Amino acid sequence: MADIQSRIEIPVTTGPLPGSAKIYVPSDRFPDVKVAMREVALDPSASEPPVRIYDPSGPYTDPLADIDIARGLPPLRRAWTLARGDVEEYPGRDVQPEDNGMSGRQQPEVAAFPNVNLMPLRARGGAAVTQLAYARRGIVTPEMEYVAVRENLGRAALAGHVRDGEDFGASIPDHVTGEFVRDEIARGRAIIPSNINHPECEPMAIGRNFLVKINANIGNSAVASSVAEEVDKMVWSTRWGADTVMDLSTGRNIHNTREWIVRNSPVPIGTVPIYQALEKVGGVAEDLSWAIYRDTLIEQAEQGVDYFTIHAGVRLAYIHLTAKRVTGIVSRGGSIHAKWCLAHHKENFTYTHFAEICEIMRAYDISFSLGDGLRPGSIADANDAAQFAELDTLGELTKIAWERDCQVMIEGPGHVPMHKIKVNMEKQLAVCGEAPFYTLGPLTTDIAPGYDHITSGIGAAMIGWFGCAMLCYVTPKEHLGLPDRDDVKVGVITYKLAAHAADLAKGHPSAQGRDDAVSRARFDFRWRDQFNLSLDPETALKYHDETLPAEGAKTAHFCSMCGPKFCSMKITQEVREYAAKQNGGGFVDADAGMAAKSAEFLEKGAEIYLPVGR
C-alpha cells in the first residue's frame, strides 16, 4: 500500500491488498469485456488454488494502472455505449456559480476538474438508453455480461453443487449467465446503475438474486471536509469493498466536488439532488421549485451520476402521519420536501412531475432510488403508518417508471427492532413488484451511539438474508459527527461482513468457499493465508502482532490467546495423528477405527456410568 500524490495534490491509496493480485477474467461472449477481480494466492503447503474475490476497487489496486486523479479513470464503457448507436453528444448545460453554491463573481474554493468531457451524451430522439430497455428487447449488453462473469467470480458452472441455505423465495442460480442477468433486469428484479456519462464505472448489479451489495456514503458538509478528503474516501471505501458510493455533499463547491468524484470512480455514484437544489435557493426550502430541481437533475445527469434518490413518496397527505412520532421525519430529503409541501400546501413536486423525471432518467440511464423520506428514525417509530403509506406510493411510482423503461430500486429503513424487520422486506417485495430493496441498516436499537455500525450491521445482515439487495452502510459516527477515513473503513468492513453473512445464509453458491478457505488456513496455522483471505488483512495482521510480533509466530502452531499447551487446533491435530498412527492410515481409517473402539466402549461406558449416575 502506498499513498501517491496525484499531480494536483489529491492523495489516494493505491496498490494491491496484502497477498492479492489484480486479475482480469475475459468473457467468452464479448472479447472486450474483461472483468476485474482479485485473487489471493495461498501458501504452497495448502495445495489449494488461489481464491478469487469480488473486487469493486477499480484500477487503484492494479499496480500496473497509471493513476492520475486529474485525468480520471479510463472510459471503460464509452465504446459500448456508442456502439449501440442511440446516443448523441450535445453541448450540455453551462456550469453556473449557483451550482457550486456561489453567487455573482465568487469563485469556488474547489478547482473545476481539469479534464471535463465538454460534450455529454444523451439519448437520441427520445430513445430509452437504459439497461432495462435493452433487456426487454432481448439484448444482452456488455454491461450484463460483465455482471455475469463478475458474480460468478470467473468460475464455471458448479457441478453437483448442493445448496445450503434459506433464500425466502429468491431465485439464485448455481451459475450466472448474461442471459440470466438480462432476464432479471427485464423483470425489474435487478438494476445495473450505469449513466452513459459515467463510462469509468465497472458494471455491477443490484438485485436479490445476486450477491448482496453495500453502499458507502461520503460527502462534505457545510461544517467540515474538503474535496481531496472526499475523493480519497471514495477510493478508500471501494478499496475495502464498497459497491456503490453516494456523494451526499451539501454546502459550497458541490458541483466541482462531484465532478472530481465521478471522473475517478470505478463504482456507480448516487446522489440526492434535492440537497444541491436546496443550496441553489440559499437553504430556504420554501423557495424550491420544480424548475430548479429539474435543472439540478440535468446538471447531475450530464456529470454522470448513476442513481438519484428521489423522495417522490413524501406526499402532502402523509406528512400529518408523522406528527405524533418520537423522532418525526429523519430523512434530510424527506424533511425538506415536507417543509415545502406544508409551506405551499401543495403536493410534492417530484410526485406531480414524476413522469418528466422519468424522461430525464431514461435519456441517460440513471436509476431511480426511490427515497424513503418518511422512514422511522427510532425504534418507537418503526413500521408505522407514515412509513408504509410512503412505501405504497413507491410501489405505484415503480410501475410508472418501469412503463418508461427506467431502472428502479427502493430505499428502506432505518431504525427497526429485529422482530419487525422481516415484514419490511415482505411488504417491499409485494408492493414494489420485487424491485431491488436498498436499506439503511436498519438499526436494531437506539441505545448505542458510537456503535451504530454494529446496531445496524445486525439489522443489515438480517434484511440482506431476507432479500434486501443493497445495504447502505452506517459508520461509528452515525448520529454524532462526520465520518473520517477510519470510520469509513470500519463502516465498509462491517457491511461487507453483514452482506457476506447474508449471502451465506441465502446459500449463494459462491459465498461459502471463502469461509472454508479461511477456516482451513486457520486450522493449518497458515496465518498469512488467514490474514490475506480476510476482509481486512491489515487489521488482522496488526492484532496478531500486538501480542506475538515475531515473524516466527506467523508460522507458529499456536497463538497468544491460548499459548501452545492449550491450543485446541494443535491438540486436534495431535489427536488425528495419534488416531491415524493407531490405525495405520489417514483420517478415514482413523475414523473407522475410532468408531469401532468407541462403539465397543460405549456399551461398557454406559454400564460404568449408570450405577454412579443414579
Added chain:
Amino acid sequence: MADIQSRIEIPVTTGPLPGSAKIYVPSDRFPDVKVAMREVALDPSASEPPVRIYDPSGPYTDPLADIDIARGLPPLRRAWTLARGDVEEYPGRDVQPEDNGMSGRQQPEVAAFPNVNLMPLRARGGAAVTQLAYARRGIVTPEMEYVAVRENLGRAALAGHVRDGEDFGASIPDHVTGEFVRDEIARGRAIIPSNINHPECEPMAIGRNFLVKINANIGNSAVASSVAEEVDKMVWSTRWGADTVMDLSTGRNIHNTREWIVRNSPVPIGTVPIYQALEKVGGVAEDLSWAIYRDTLIEQAEQGVDYFTIHAGVRLAYIHLTAKRVTGIVSRGGSIHAKWCLAHHKENFTYTHFAEICEIMRAYDISFSLGDGLRPGSIADANDAAQFAELDTLGELTKIAWERDCQVMIEGPGHVPMHKIKVNMEKQLAVCGEAPFYTLGPLTTDIAPGYDHITSGIGAAMIGWFGCAMLCYVTPKEHLGLPDRDDVKVGVITYKLAAHAADLAKGHPSAQGRDDAVSRARFDFRWRDQFNLSLDPETALKYHDETLPAEGAKTAHFCSMCGPKFCSMKITQEVREYAAKQNGGGFVDADAGMAAKSAEFLEKGAEIYLPVGR
C-alpha cells in the same frame, strides 16, 4: 472516572459513569435487600424522570464506596447464607505449589491475596445449599428477591402495558416478583450462580424469561498478561455491563490470580477447571486423572467460583465424528478431554464421575455450565453430528444434575451461519428441558478476523432473540491475540447492544424505555442526555467532539453530519411549529388540521398527478 491505586498497586477504574448516580432500591419483602442500579438524570427541559439502568458494576461506580483491592468487596450475601443454617465453616484444602503451576520451593510471582477468608463454607450433612433446592422447597431467598427488584429496575407493575415483540414461546412477565423468580429457578429455566464462598457477588439471574445477560472472558495465558491486568479487566468489563466474568487463566499463578479476582468481583465468576488441572500435570493431557480434577474442583469451590464449565458431553464415542471436520475440535477443554479419552481409550472422566461432581456442586451451590467441547469452529462444521450428539448428552446430564438439586446452564456454539441459528435454540430447549442456553456468539461468517465481535454480535443478537439466556462476548482480537483493555470494552459494549436488541425484539417490558429516552433526547437536541443514556457515553461524546468540539455545540440544534440547513430533526420541529401555528394549537390540533388540508389536497393532487403519470 478516575483511576485509583489500590494499596498493593492494582489500579482499577472507579467512579460513576457520566451523568449517572448509583442508587440502591430496597425490597419490600426483605429489609436488608437493597438492589444496586444506576440512574441517569435528564436535562430539566426534558421534564422526564431519571432513567434507571441495570447495573452489574458493583461498588466500583459508587463514589461513596471505599474500594480496597487488597481487602476485597464487602460480603453482601454472607449473612443470608449463614441465616439459612445449613452450612458450616471448615479448614479447607491447603494451597499447594502446583495450584499456582509451581513445583517444589518455587514461589509464585503473584502474591497471595492478603485477606483470604481462611475458613470456607460448605453444606452441612450432605444438604443441597443451592438456590434450586430452596426454590423447590418454596423458599423465596434474598437472592431471588434481589433478582426480582433488579430485573424490574425498581419499577412497579406496568399498568396497561401492551407487549410489542415476538418471544418464541418465552414466558416473560410484565412484572417480576420474587415468587416468579423462585418458580423459574425451581423449573430449571433460570439459575442464580452464587457459590456460598463468593458472598461479594450481587445476585443475578440467567434465564430466558429474564433480561438477556452477557459474559466477558478474561484471564492470563502462558504467553501474556498479569494479575493486575486481569483484576482491572474484571472491574472494567463489569463497568461497561458484563453480567458475569469467566476467568480463563492458564499458565502459572492461576490460584492466586483467581483469588484476587473472586474477592473483588461483584458478578459471578466462571472457570473451566480442566485448564488448571492440566497445568497441575505439566500440560500433558494424558496425565490427567479424576483425582487431580476433583481436587481442582474443591480448590476452586472453596475460593468461590460460581459456575464451572464441565465438558462431560465430550464422550469417547463422539470424537470420531470430528475427524472429517474442517476445523476439528476448537474448544480448548474439549480437545484436552478428547486427547485424554483417546490416549487411554476410556470414557471422559467427567462423564463417568458426573454424580460425584454433582455432590460437589450442590455442597457449594456452584452452577453447572455444561460445556460444548464439540462446538463447531467454522461455518463448514456448524450443526454437525458431533455437535448435536454432544447436545443430546448434555440434555441427559442436565436431568441428572437437576435430580441432585444442582443449577445448570448449557453452553452453545460457536460458528453458525444465520440460517442455522434458530434450530440450535430449538434443539437446546427441547433436549435440555429449557435449561438456560449460554452461547459464544455465534459467528455468522469466518471471513472477518479482527471484526469477530461484529460477525458474532449478529449471531448473538439473533440467538438472544430466539431465547438464549446469556451471550458470551467475543472481542476484536478473537482468533488473533489476547484482548487488551480496549478490546474488552468493545466486546462488552457490542454484546450489551446485542443483548438489548434481543430484549427489545422479545418485547421485554423494561427494554424499550431506554431506546425511547435516547430517541427523545436526540430529537430534542439534548446532546448530553443522548450521550449519558447510551451504552458508552464517553465514546459518544468523543465522536461528537471530534467534529464539533465547542461546548455550544452540545446544545446546538444540528450536528456536523448535516449542518444546520440540512438537519431533518430541526426542519421537522419547524414543520411542527408551522403546523401548530396554522392551526392555533399543539400537535393534536396540528395533526387534525393538517389531515384535513391534506385530505382535501389528496383529491386534487390525484387529479393533477394522473394525467402526467400516464
